[in-house]
Amino acid sequence: MWVLCAVVAGGSVTAAAARLGYTPSAVSQQVAALERQTGTALLERVGRGVRPTAAGRLLAEHAVLIGRQIAEAETALADLCAGRTGRLVVRYAPGSGAGLVAPAVALLRAGHPDVRIDLGPADDDSALADVARGLVDLAVVTRLPGPPDGVPDGVRLEHLMDDAYRAVLPAGHPLAARRVVDLDELAREPWISSGEPGAAVVAGPEIVVTGEDQAAVQSLVAAGLGIALVPQLGLGTRHPGVVVRRVRNPGPVRPVHAALRTAPGGHPAVLFLLDALRDAVPRGTDRRTPRRPVEAPRTDGPRVPRPAPAG
Structure with missing residues (x-):
């Protein structure tokens, strides 16, 4: 159809051949085949020239429209392949949104304003499953499933940071004046849980109430109902x-x-976004981000660092 368009535009087979770099015979053969x-x-x-019939004119007009659509598709594809457009589905574990994911997405949007972000919280198990099924492009997870499930096939993990737990105490607590608290000093305290496994490292904690989120946990602690371990994020x-x-x-x-x-083939x-997440890790946090994808830790609780050897 492109040859037909050239003939219609040039008004002759000879003009079309010169424009396309073909011989007049080749142009005539392609028109005859069409x-x-x-x-x-x-x-x-x-x-000495030619003009299109009604059918020829109709076909040439559609060929022009198709050519424009192909050019637009090529431009759109180039923008997508360069990461300038498209839709990115991101899920994150509760408690990581404000301190890590939000600033990372802001960095991404600053450099790629035409990329649409579908952002929302999700528990680790469902987020990992959705990544494996191709429903989610990237998920930030904090508690990985242990054996026998592990990480689903087709999913790789990139370590971003180690999020340290902090003790949240009522302002009038006897240990509130300390800068650092030993966990065993808190073992007999009433505990408020947000579903995080942090309290599991304390021997026999008494869970008196469970807050629906980190803000609720802080309010319950402030009311004097107990203490809590909350991740820094x-x-x-x-x-x-x-x-x-x-x-x-x-x-x-x-x-x-x-x-x-x-x-391969993801957005x-x-x-x-992965680079933006690394840049958004709060200062003073233990990043220890490896260059290669890490294997999934086989635990569903917090990891307790081993003490440094003496001397």
Whole structure:
């Protein structure tokens, strides 16, 4: 059809041949082949030139439209492949949104404003499953499933940071004046849980109430109902009635990973978001981000670092 368009635009087979770099015979053969396919005459002779028949004019007009659509599709595809457009589906574990995911997405949007972000919270199990099925492009997970399930096939993990737990105490608590608290000093305290496994490292904690989120946990602590262990990423907004203290002996952490598909063909902006997540890790946090994808830790609780050897 492009040859027909050239003939119609040039008004002759010779002009079309010169424009396309073909011989006049090659142009005539292609027009004749197109007439056989359509079953109708597309050109008629007028003096030394030709003009399109009604069918030829109709086909040439559609060819022009198709050419424009192909050019638009090529431009759109180039933008998508460069990560400039498209839709990115991102899920994140509760407690990681404000401190890590939000600033990372802001960095991504600053450099790729035309990429649409479908952002929302999800528990680790469903987020990993959706990544494996190709329904989610990237997920930030904090509690990985243990054996026998492990990480689904087709999913790789990139370590982002180790999110340290902090003790949240009522402002009037006897240990509130300390900068660092030993966990065994808190073992007999009433505990408030947000579903995080941090309290599991304390021997026999008494869970008196479970808060629906980190803000609710802080409010319950401020009311004097108990104390809590909250990951640092979940402490973006501090309640005025609580104090937050570092813990040691042991100092529990939860590893934070980005989960991506191992199969090729994902949205190119995923890699930009991964870099943005690394850049958004709060200062002073133990990143220890490896260059290669890490294997999934076989635990569903926080990881307690081993003490440094003496001497």
